[in-house]
Amino acid sequence: MDITTAQLSGKTREEHDLIGYMQVPEEYYFGVQTMRGMENFHISRVRLSFFPEIIKALADVKEAAALANRDLGLLDKKTADAIVEACRMVRDGKFDDQFVVDMVQGGAGTSTNMNANEVIANIALELMGHKKGEYKYCHPNNHVNLSQSTNDAYPTAMKIALIRSIAKLEDSLKQLVEAFRAKGVEFADVIKMGRTQLQDAVPMTLGQEFEAYAANLSEEMERLEQNYKLFYEMNMGATAIGTGINADPDYPAICEKYLREITGLPMVVASNMIEATNDTGAFVMNSSALKRLAVKLSKICNDLRLLSSGPRCGLNEINLPPRQPGSSIMPGKVNPVIPEVVNQVAFRVIGNDLTVTMAAEAGQLELNVMEPIIIHCLFESIEMLANAMNTLREKCVTGITANKEVCRNMVYNSIGLVTALNPYLGYETSTMLAKEALNSGKGIYDLVLEHKLMSKEELDNILRPENMVKPRKFLRK
Structure with a gap:
């Protein structure tokens, strides 16, 4: 059921919270506290349901908590089993539309946590043969949120969701690297002029240029994986501020065991729960890794725009696939x-990183209440980067072609060609040739022959593409 288009019966159930009473449409699985969150936070207009990994991770955390509470005798088997089954149904995506609160919210994630608690409680009630809202049989706080606080359940779920999302991002990155590498092979024999400071430098191949892009981006896979491992540390059992109030001393270890089983991830309870509850360093590190990837992607795209500029009055060394009238x-x-x-995606990710930085710095004392904006920025950056890399690969990189003759002519007309002759003619003679070429408009190749500095055979051998694009041995006279 999509709550934005659902035809409601008009029937409601009355629920209450600290603030007062509200009428909740009978069809909704969320309750009064979720309704408060919907009323209060019309900020990003991006709901939790936009990121299914968040919903799955919330279900993981709630299931692990229910199993731990059952083992400790804090939750009866019937209620625990219903909660567990409800969590599995949520994880299967059957109730995504019920996760309706805005990603950006006050309360350090309380609206998100209560949205999950209420939906799971009402599903469990129906599984046990009760009606939605009959919370005396399964209560969002007393049962689904037992031994927890938003301050441990919310960040733990977000970390699990981010690990999975970054793994998908890595897959998009890997495919883009492979696309650049394939172009490196395709363009291996296309000789062109390398440039530094936008000036002619020395010859290279277009294949070397594209292989360098592949190598540049492949480094980021290792960096992303290295950073998201920081998310394995969790604070389940910390409850409000890390002291573990209202949680059994054995609860963290049991919860850890079940979370490992449910997620397949090596989640581990933090050694210092107070530190783990107020610290957002892992989010900062991962945001920084996303920014680094964005910066590299943007630089490469700048290069592609330059190399394809023209076609008549620019570099015109490559052709990008035409995608729309310009x-x-x-x-x-x-x-x-x-x-x-x-x-543009890169610019947004860089901006998101600044937001994450400021939000992490704004944390005070035992809790950082700014975590929702941190989470929103991270998920947005991951989503946009993955989409951008897929688009770049599918609609641009795989269709790039080389203007081989343009590239070759630029090499032979370039003043930079003299650098390849420097080991044979010496710096002074090479400088003289460069200056004369600039003043006369003649090419270096023609001037060498004109001044009889080398035979045509010698010159052609030195200027063979394979001799100019890699190190070689020189015999000194």
């Missing part, structure tokens, strides 16, 4: 729209 007034113009959109 102008409403200039006929025939085609813009590099795919690299452009990736640039």
Whole structure:
């Protein structure tokens, strides 16, 4: 049932909380506290349901908690079993539309936690043969949230969800790396001019340039994996501030065991629960890794736009696949729209990293209440980066072609060609040739022959592409 389009019967059930009473539509599995969150927070307009991994992770945490409470004798078997089954139904995606609160919220994630508690409680009630809202049989706080606080359940669930989301991001990154690597092989024999400071430098191949992009991005897979391992540390059992009030001393270890089984992840209880409850360092580190990836992607897209610039009045060394008409007034113009959109995604991710940094710094005493904006920024960055990399690969990189003759002619017309002759002619002679070439407009190749500095055979051998794009031995006279 999509609550935005559902045809409601008009029947309601009355629920109450600290603030007072509310009428909740009978069809809704969430309750009064979720309704408060919906009323209060119209901020990003992005609901929890936009990120299914969050819902799955909340279900994981609630299931592990119920099993731990059952083992400790704190929750009777019938209620525990119903909660566990409800969590599994939630994890299967059957109730995604019931997770309706805004990602950005006050209360350090309380609205998110209560949205999960209420939905799971009402599903469990129906499984036990009761009606929604008959909380004396299964209560969102007394049963589903038993031995927990938002301050341990919320960050633990978010960490689990982020681990899974980053793993999917890595898959998109891996495919993009492979696409660049394939182009590196395809363009291996395309000689071109390398540039530094946007000036002619020395020859290279277009394949080397694209292989460098692949190597540049492949480093980020290791960095992402290294950083998300920080999320394995959790604070389940910390409850409100890390002291473990209202939790059995054996609860954290049992909860850890079940979370490992449910998620397949090596989750571990933090050694210092107070520190783990107020520290957001793992989020900062992961945001930094996302920013680093974004910066690299943006730089590469800048290069693609430069290399394809023109076609008549730019570098025109490569052709990007044409994706749409480029102008409403200039006929025939085609813009590099795919690299452009990736640039913009990168800017957003960089901005999100600053937000995460400021939110982490704003934490006070035993809790950082700014975690919802941290979580929102991280999930948004991951989502946008994955989509951007898939788009870049599918709609741009795989279709890039080389203008081989343009690349080759630029090499032979470039002043930078003289660098390849420097070991043979010496710096002074090479400088003289470069200066004369600039003043006369002649090419280095022609000037060497004109001044009889080398035979054509010698010159052609030195300037063979394979001799200019890698180190080689020199015999000194």
